Amino acid sequence: MKTLKLTLFSLMMALMVITSCTNNESVIEEQQHTEESGSITNALLQLRTQFDDSGNVTQPNNPAGNIVLDFCFDFVYPLNLAYNNGTTVTVADLEGLIDIMLNSTEDLFINGIAFPFNVETYSDSTNAIEIVTINNENEFIALLESCDFNVAEPCECYEVYDPVCVEISDPSGAIFTVTYPNACYAACDGFTEEDFLDTCEEDYNPIGSDCFTLNYPISIVLDNNTTVVVNSDEELGTALYDMYHFEFVYPLTVTLENGDTVEVNNSDDMDALITSCYGCPCPANVDPVCVEIEQPDGSIITFVYNNACLAFCDGYTEFDLVYCNSSNDLCLPTAISDALEGFTEWTINSYNGSQDLNIYEITFNSNGTLQWMSSGSTFSGTWSVEENPTSGNMLSMSFSGPDLQQATGVWRIADCDLPCSITLQSNNGDEMIVSRECD
Known part of the structure; x- marks a missing residue:
């Protein structure tokens, strides 16, 4: 993974992160030793661009839903900071830091920090989020330079939901999965196709789903084993933004796009619900695997x-x-289609052992139509190939003219010698061989 960029685009819902100035758990005023630092001022200015004026995380900049990947790093709290008027504060969490950023002005802003402090960053070499100690201003400057905040051109992605997933280790060594809306967003964070998991339907984040909405309030268990109640998509996003793992507390209910309310009783129900919305995203590569299926006749x-x-x-x-x-x-259906479309002069070489139909040459077109000649006239039809995990791969053909109508139907692909011949079987026991002359 290359250097993390700031200007990233997202399809996720905006995440609200508002904390009151009087929240003593987030910001505590006290006396502490801090040093003046231009880097902390610069870092907070850059982090501020991730949020709107209400404290919501802006959609275009947060495809991963995790601050380390979306921004570049996360502070390890508590963090000791100083204002330009000499007041010092201890910030207990990200919400407290956002609160400070929202309330900063040209006359009152953070310009100091206590060294050393720790940050969480992503390591390309270990594929893990690691804790790094920043001991002085020079090391802080080097950290910000590595983030490349001043990238000249934004990473633009189209709003197509075709999720891809990558696995990363958190600072404790536990594996967690990051789901990106599509490969473009993942590429913006520096991931390549080699990094993508074969399956990622179990890690869909339901925020922003077009198929259903969560019915709040709901409870979630965070990776620190804290159970919290959230009342909106924004609150859910806030709770998850700097977390690596979470679990829903079941049961919960959702409202489908048709207005029906469905109860979700466990994680399997949630996986099935989201998979039904988006299907099962898989790579397009051809690396065949086989399964054996028992038919009704044994x-x-x-x-x-x-x-x-x-x-x-x-x-x-x-x-x-x-x-x-x-x-x-x-x-494979793809191989059958490529052979039928790529070569002409296909014939029905054998129909239940008879060669009477092999005088009619058939052309299979890429748009799903077919043609053949009979008595000087051209006739048309349709064809398609599809996977059928129960009965086997199927070839459907429809002949609208004379002579070949008996070959109309849905045929199971029983055998093939591509690109020369395809052996087909029907449910009533008919067998047909579609072939062409080959070297």
């Missing part, structure tokens, strides 16, 4: 998925995967 078919992620989305586990070792195992 026979076993081997079904192939383009990659393991797709198999896991259908409920299979690593223990269900079998070795792909036959031509049938490699009859």
Whole structure:
């Protein structure tokens, strides 16, 4: 991962982080030894750009929902600071620091800090969030320079929700998952496709879901084992912004986009709900895996998925995967489509053993249509290939003209020798071979 940037874009809901000036748990005035520091003034000015005038985290700058990744670093609290009038304060948490930033003016602002202090930063070499000690002003300057706050061009991403996930270790060594709205937002934080997990549906953050809304109040358990009650999306975002792990307290209810209220009783229910909204995002790479499926008649078919992620989305586990070792195992829909579209002069070489239909040449078009000639006339039809995890991959064909109508139907792909032949079977026992002349 490259240097973290400040100007990042997000689809997440704005997160409210307002704390009263009189909150003694967040800001405590006391006498302490601080040093004048231009870096703390600069750091707070940069951090202030993450929030609007009400203290809400601005949407474009926070795709990860975590301050270390979205901003560049997080202070380890308590933090001892000084105002330009000599008043010193101890800040207990992020909310207290935001409160100070919101109430700073040109005449009253933070310009001092007590060294040494600690910060949490992301380490590219260890793929972990680590604690770093800042001992003096020069080290503070070096930290800010590494953040590259003055990046010339913002990272612009389109608002497409196609989540990708990355795994990171927190300072205690525990693994947590960060979900980005899409690969573009992850790339803005320096992650590449190699960093993405095969599956990430279990880590969706429901804030901002188009499919349902949480019915507040709800309770959540934070990574410090504190249970808090939140009353809005903004409060939920505030509670989670500098946390690495959290759990909902079940049961809770949600309202679907059609107005129905649904009770969510456990994490499995929540995963199923969110997966039903967004589907199961998987990479497009082809790295076939196979599973064996028992048919109603007791026979076993081997079904192939383009990659393991797709198999896991259908409920299979690593223990269900079998070795792909036959031509049938490699009859992927993508491979079938590529062969049919990429070559002409396909014929029905055999229909239940008869070669009567092999005089009709068929052209399969990329738009899902097909043509063939009969008695000097051109006739059309449609075709499609799709995965069917229960019955096997299927090829559907419809012939609207004469001669080939008997081949109309949905056929299971029983075997293939691409790009030369495809063996098909129907539910009533018919068998058909679609082939072309090959070297």
